[in-house]
Amino acid sequence: MRIGVVTFPGSLDDRDAQRAVRLAGAEPVALWHGDHDLQGVDAIVLPGGFSYGDYLRCGAIAAVSPIMTEVVSAANSGMPVLGICNGFQILVEAHLLPGGLIRNDHGDFICRDQRLRVENTSTDWTNGFTAGQEITIPLKNGEGGFIADAETIARLEGEGRVVFRYLDVNPNGSIDDIAGITNERGNVVGLMPHPEHATEPGFGPDTPAAMRSGVDGLTFFTSAISALVSR
């Protein structure tokens, strides 16, 4: 199983996403923003960072880079695509997911261990979770406030396409505590928190059991692998 991780200029968590793919048991493949070649990967991760320095709008320039033509077409053919943080912003700018991400309501960058509830376990990236499961995933962003018009929100909620919701505290002012969403088909998922940073004991979020031992993020990647296996 080969999972591609796209590196844009300004991508930061690309190597971390590759490590997470490896820890989940798949082969990570580095993809370059300037190429049109997906190198035959089975799934794609758009990692976190500040692609193109967040100039214009977060994700706006990356969304029109050469590789995205291929990502959009692969996503439309059903390939699993996960957008993390800046990757979520890119998916939104590329219109693979609806809505937008704006400056956190409190104005500051925020880094914290964030509790989430998994609301949809039928997507390619969440099938390994149980419905309503509460997980802890590091969150770190400056522009993570999810917004959309009322009609879009109603549709997302009505169709069960809100995949993750913030628990305990809404860290950025997102409408309806929305932390992540999916497309109609359930193969494209975007979220602001960083599952790749909760995949290796010793380097993840704190848990009641031990410091930095949280690995809830691993299930994102194992879910994608089982989705691909069952096809």
Place this chain on the structure above:
Amino acid sequence: MRPGRIEASGRPLPWSLVTPTSGADTVSNAAATPEKEQPFAALGLKPDEYELIKSILGRRPTSGELAMYSVMWSEHCSYKSSKKYLRQFGQKVSENMKKNLMVGMGENAGVIDVGEGWAVTFKIESHNHPSYIEPFQGAATGVGGIVRDIISMGARPVAVMDALRFGQIDDPDTARVVHGVVSGISFYGNCLGLPNIGGETWFDPVYQANPLVNALAVGVLRHEDLHLANARGVGNKVVLFGARTGGDGIGGASILASDSFSEGGPTKRPAVQVGDPFAEKVLIECCLELFAGDLVEGIQDLGAAGISCATSELASNGDGGMFIELEKVLLRDPTLTAEEILMSESQERMMAIVTPEKLEGFLAVTAKWDVETSVLGEVTDTGRLIINWHGEEIVNVDPRTVAVDGPVYDRPVAYPAWLDALQADTTASLPRSTDLRADTLRLVGSPNLADKAWITNQYDRYVMGNTALSFPDDGGMVRVDEESGLGFAVATDANGRYCQLDPYRGAQLALAEAYRNVAATGATPVAVSDCLNFGSPENPEVMWQFSRAVEGLADGCLELEIPVTGGNVSFYNQTGDVPIHPTPVVAVLGTIDDVARRIPSGWQDEGDNIYLLGTTRDELDGSAWAGVIHDHLGGVPPLVDLAGEASLAGLISGGAQESLIASAHDLADGGLATALVDSVLRFGVGARVWISEIMERDGVDATAALFSESTGRMLVSVPREDDVKFRGLCEGRGYPVLRIGVTENSGQLELQDHFTLSIDELRGASRSTLAEAFGPVVGY
């Protein structure tokens, strides 16, 4: 030490007034017009320095040469007042200290062999003056500058940290500086993708108009990837790449960083450079790909004094000659004059020496990363640095006279007239605590000891996936090798109050605390970088403080056998006649074979035994207790026992190797009381503690037992099953140890016979201080 980068700059430019509008001031023109008046004083040069330049050149300098000398001979770049003392760091060195030192002082950053073919490079530097004038950009470019130093060594930057000093927390101007500095560090560091793993923040009125922003960066490299800043090989190309050169930061090192702020003086704000972390991130990846392809012979970042510094230093460290065509510099602003280009401190630029055969490969890599590149000239064997501007020679100098052989001063030194009286005013006259509970709470909520999440939650600590420890633990720890788990730990410390009372001992206390912090993580301390923040060197009392602090630090490093590998000096941290407290920030780096054996700073499980290592003396002079409860500063700081610190570090490292220690936290500001509260609040596990045996064994009262800041002490928790082994370890090493409590899931800290504080109450006191001053913390 070398100038890492600019301490800001500006355009109070005399150039437009003095240079002919048509044509540049050429070497032949300079020779022909010896009497022409030059604005050397406005550029920060003294009359005798100007005369020295003329005698070196045998003529008056061209305006370009004057620009170069003025910035390179500035205090910030030349270390002319501090050099005499800094030599000790190279002289007080034992064989053991050289063992793992791959690169020492004098390069962009020191490099330490950490084993398994890996090396670590680290350095701390100031960006104080610009961070007061324009806090956001000042702090941001402070991070950018130190990171470029790390890249220059051939290393991948892997972590940043910062030591901050602000004015009084409730002064209206403090919020301006704090918001700007913290968001500047957050903006630049986060955007670079470097985890911020720790640091420290102090508030004290002495820093009101002179905040300190000291940024530290760490990089890792394989031994074979080491690069140095020299220009060797006649015919090799001199290549400038990265951001375009603009009008920012002109003369910053000489005008801004090498002068005191004066009340009512002209604003220096336009001088501060503007950072673009995206450009720097791309530059990092581009440089690493250039190193991997072996496409670079020598490399230097552009910081303080920009092209003047890079060309003269590269040439001085290499074959001695260089020819540059300055008009080939890519400009952001086409109206810049040659002198402005030489002095500009625009950020995110690097200069490389490349062989002609590899130039094509080099350009392919910079093109891949969309990094603009221009070939400026080549290495020569003439012994001269020659710079042309549109075919006319505007600089012709021996580069060593610019970069190496600048003036060195032996400034007057005077024992401070006020010091004896200050030391005589001890805490013996202060009333002891009658309400230990109330005083503990006041300390917990005092700005320097309170929860710093308002700051640290704005920094990404996760990126790169190798962070094993970060704030609020004693030191930050990062994994270097994913296979073996090899890693490093870093901590910074400086207690300006102690240094004001006794700069020699104060510097050693900073060293001892940083050393102890690293040891508390389970790592073994191996190297030091320092950032020496002082007032004006033209004040003999400040110069005395400086000389004593450097001596204390050098003596201390020799005793601990860990070398100083680099750092920087920041003078002129004063407004009017009032200098800051001497603040020598000491960063200690340690190594650990496997980060899986790291030790957290707080209690995680109930039923563990709590031990106090070391002995307690009645040492409250200069303490947080004296400052917070009595608003008092006087007396003499605690004794330092560096041999004891080394023994304690060995003990903890031994305990970590056998995984006997569940947590370790050093005792410093606020003494045992603070250490207990920190350990409770880290994971919300309570404890029952008694101090009667400390009081009895060490002959101290309850106030001293709780609040004394005696050194060489650490609070550790040990699982019951490891108790016998742990006691055996302490006995074997002959280190004083006392069981003083047990952890409990009681939701409280109970100090038997004295008081009980609930975790909620402690948390409230700790968390409210910064939140009230600067704004709410998400999730609190």
